[in-house]
Amino acid sequence: MDDLGVRVAQVLEDVVPGGAWQAPFVGPEAAFRNKAKLVVAGSREEPTFGILDADRRGVALPECGLYEPSLAAALDRLVPAVTDLGLVPFDVPGRQGELKHLIVTGSPDGETMVRFVLRSPGQLGRIRRGLERLHAAEPGLRVVSVNIQPEHKAVLEGEEEIVLTEADTLPMRLGDITFHLRPRSFFQTNTVVAGALYRQARDWVEEVGPTSVLDLYCGVGGFALNAAMAKGVAPRRVEGVEVAPDAVASARRSAAELGVPADFRVGDARALTALGHDLVIVNPPRRGIGSDLCAAIESAAPAHLVYSSCRASSLARDLAALPGYRVTRARLFDMFPQTEHVEVMVLAERVTGR
Structure with a gap:
């Protein structure tokens, strides 16, 4: 890893083993913003x-x-x-x-x-x-x-x-999924790196083979729809929760076009207490998911957790509050070239006996 990657790894060294890191994904240094x-x-x-x-x-x-x-x-x-x-x-x-x-x-x-x-x-x-x-x-x-x-x-x-x-949506085609971006919906501003982030999440879903997936802070459905399109165990139940109604409407439209078993609802991920799924995906704002949601995940004990973070310090704090999980994969995505900000995604598995 370059100097930035080394610094990120140092922030996470207490919660991410050195051997978990995969090669960073780096896109173009210029002409990348959509x-x-x-x-x-x-x-x-x-x-x-x-x-x-x-x-x-x-x-x-x-x-x-x-x-x-x-x-x-x-x-x-x-x-x-x-x-x-x-x-x-x-x-x-x-x-x-x-x-x-x-x-x-x-x-x-x-x-x-x-x-x-x-x-x-x-x-x-x-x-x-x-x-x-x-x-x-x-x-x-x-x-x-x-x-x-x-x-x-x-x-x-x-x-x-x-x-x-x-027309009230802008189609954003990444790989085999077309997302429908409404004016007030969030979407990653780096199209190339966003595509790589979603592909990596799909690969991890295929690797662990969950029968049900819950995507929290799902936005327009980037992770949930990729999970629904992953190969492996079927049928797979996929659900997404997002506080923004416009984003939920966009995710539902994409799911209908794809014909995949993905359901989306409006809700505050931080207030959830019942998480009955094999795999939980979280992609929160910079503040992270916080102690209440960490406690809910610990209590529900899904077999695997995928956490995508745009702030390494909040990721480190939240992983420390999830002692029942061990990080097995980690990857840095240079979503914001020419800055100190990066996206980090980890795959964690439930520790046996916790």
């Missing part, structure tokens, strides 16, 4: 799309080496078209204006989803009337939505989302 989150500032006539400087004024980023080539090309076409709509950029110091952010996501098949984050619905009509212009500029444009974020605080988006196109 989503652009652009702060909009400047004036109606000359808006900037990029970031804010120390004085909270807009700085244009006409080029960014992190974006996938197809996304970068789409932005080159979309930014002038959005400028032509005549929207009033939001001025952070003055707390005036409407358009706060432009969020653009690109799919592996060259389609795009564009989200306008507005302070209020006041400019909604301009965007509706400009849909034809946006589609003419970007032929791959599939979904356009408006998010209303009225508060003056460091929050990217609000609770209200208004979809303006007939």
Whole structure:
């Protein structure tokens, strides 16, 4: 492992044996990101799309080496078209204006989803009337939505989302599964590494051969659907739990298209106490799963646990709170190149007699 991998292994050395580590998966160092989150500032006539400087004024980023080539090309076409709509950029110091952010996501098949984050619905009509212009500029444009974020605080988006196109999902095809990304659904921003992460989880599922799988913090169903598609023991009962209704709707749609026995429901994984499955998969936020869910897993004693983490320190804490499990496989995925952040996934088995 490189220096970053060594540092991650050191954080986890008390809970992950040295012999459990597999070779890290490393994707491209540049041109890997499938989503652009652009702060909009400047004036109606000359808006900037990029970031804010120390004085909270807009700085244009006409080029960014992190974006996938197809996304970068789409932005080159979309930014002038959005400028032509005549929207009033939001001025952070003055707390005036409407358009706060432009969020653009690109799919592996060259389609795009564009989200306008507005302070209020006041400019909604301009965007509706400009849909034809946006589609003419970007032929791959599939979904356009408006998010209303009225508060003056460091929050990217609000609770209200208004979809303006007939299509309300962006298909994200990874291998043999097509996920359906809704505007407010989470999806990994590194498509290549996300695909490798899901393939590895599927391989581990095939290796241990569970008859039932529970995916907690399931999102749009990345791990659950791959588990359902794995070869091995049948029938396999797969369930997913996610707090975001939009993500659950997306996961259900993908499961129906695939015709696999996967059920998804809206719920808070942290509040679950009954976990009657052979294998539990958890993919929590950076804070980890916490003591209550660790206790529930210990009590239910599934034969295997797959834990995917974007923060090694919370993973170390949670594994320490799961004394009934022994890590047998571990792998680092460089999901965030050029940073200190990585995704780490482990496979753990129930220790006999615990």
